[in-house]
Structure formats: structure tokens, C-alpha cells
Amino acid sequence: MKIALAGAGAFGVKHLEGLARIDGVQVVSLVGRELAKTQAVAARFGIPHVATDLDASLALKELDAVILCTPTQMHAAQAIACLKAGKHVQVEIPLADSLADAEAVVKLQR
Template sequence: MKIVVVGPGAFGIKHLDGLKNIDSAEVVGLVGRDAAKTQAVADEYAIPNVYTSLEEALESDADAVILCTPTQMHAAQAIACMRAGKHVQVEIPLADSWEDAQEVLKVQEETGKVCMVGHTRRFNPSHQYVHNKITAGELNIQQMDVQTYFFRRKNINAKGEPRSWTDHLLWHHAAHTVDLFAYQAGSKVIKANAIQGPIHPELGIAMDMSIQLLAENGAVCTLSLSFNNDGPLGTFFR
């Protein structure tokens, strides 16, 4: 499969590292706004084509596109990819509004192209271990209690570089747990309650959140998230 990766930042590079392990995957293009930076990454990964716009890349013979772009671009770019005849994987979240998410679904149904979201946590070895136990009838999820704690005061990525978008507890962290809960419970979420703390004056985001989920089969999830964790344990997810 011929693939174009959009976004040569921290997560784009994670995808490129992963794709090297898949014999049937060939990265044929890399898209980035900074031509020099994008070319440098392309040279490192032996990617033959560099583009500065998604529109240009969609004219290629690629089969699929992986979007590692700012959140606010996800829905429109996913739709553009499918309408151009490409399968697409979108980094979380699929969209930052219900209306946009529904439009992506509509276009997926119209085109028949694969549109998948990067909910990778369910594939972690520890979660697969639990899931296999559930599938075998040895375990049953009655309540999932999750804590996601960071200390964040600067808008930087995993490489320590400034982001062009702002990390968000709901869109970029809670989204993983919502998916994992539905996956492990084997039941769709039918009710959600959420509250958030004060908005940070510079980052413009809530630094603390609490979320409750109820699955159709009665399973419950309690999720606590914070960017204010400066304790002795440091950053952790459990």
C-alpha cells in the first residue's frame, strides 16, 4: 500500500517509525508546511516526494493518507482525502465538533473508503491481555477507574518543540479512555457527565477535568485528568 503522511512533527515521525516495520507499506510522500523541515525528514526516511499542501499530495497515486495535523484541520482533511479516493487514518480526535464528525461519517458512507481514528491504546499489550481475558469469559468490566496526570505549562510536543495547536485534556487524552472503555466493556457508551476546572490564562484550556461514562450494559468509567500534577510520581497514566 502506498501511503502519504501529512505532518512531519512528533507524531508524524512516530507513524514513520512504525511504518518501517510493515513490509507491505510504502511511504511515497510527506506533507508539511515548512518545506526545508519536511525535506529533512523525508531524506532521513528515504521518502521520494515532498509536498507543502495536502491538495497537491492527493493528486498522487497514493492509496492512503495518515493525518498528523492540528485538531481543527482533521475533519476537513479527512473528507478531502476520501473524496479524492484515498483511505485515511486520522490522529485523535476525528473532529472537534459533533457536526463535523457526523459529516466525516456521511462522506465515509458515501465513498466507501476506510476512515479510521488513531485510538491506539486498545492495542497496548497490557490492554490486549485484559481484553483476551474478557473475551475468554475470565474477566468482566464492571467499573474502570482511570487517572491521566501531567504537568503542563508550555505548549510543546513530545520532542520539546513548540506546537501549532494546543494539547487538550478532552480531545487528546480523554478520547483514548472513552474508546478503551467502550472496547473493554464490549458495549457502547450511552451516558456521559463531565466537568472542568478553570481555564489557564495563557494556554486557553482547562487544566483539570472529571468525566463519568455509563455503558449500555451497565459498566461504569470514572476518569480523572490533570495538567496540574507536579507531584513525586511525575506524569502517569493508570
């Protein structure tokens, strides 16, 4: 399974450490707000693609799924973008910062 991870901060790094131990899983893209910091984290974990915009990762044909380790207020919009791109998505809790946004994600994933 080829994964993109959005969020190169502490939670993202914890996910990357865990993903590195799972056979058959390859993180192929890392998305972060600060390019230099994101590049450094990607180099540490051998991630070939770095972006500051989730859409750049979603455009990768080989991508199967996305893990969102971004700020809560970004979760719903990013989850919806992933689903619309045909990708599986795991969202770090909470799913959204409002019931309406959470319901929009659930409605789309059905």
C-alpha cells in the first residue's frame, strides 16, 4: 500500500515511525506547511515526494491512501478532497471541528 501523510509535525512523525515497521506499506509522499522542514522529515524517512499542498500528493497515480495528521480545522476539507480523488483516508481525531463538517465527510464516504 502506498501512502501519503499530511502533517510533518510531531503527530506525523509518530505515524511515520509506526508505518516504517509495517511490511508492504510505503510512504510515497509527505505534505507539510514548511517546505524545508518537510524535506528534512522526508529525508529522514526516505520519502521520495514532498509537497506543501495536499493536491500535489493526491495527483500521484500510485497513491492508495492518505493519513491526515494536520490541524483539526483542516480535517474535513482535506478528507473530502481525498475521497473525491478516490483515495482511502485516515483522519487523526477528531474528524472535524463541527458536526456539519463531520456529516459532510460521512455523507461523501458512503
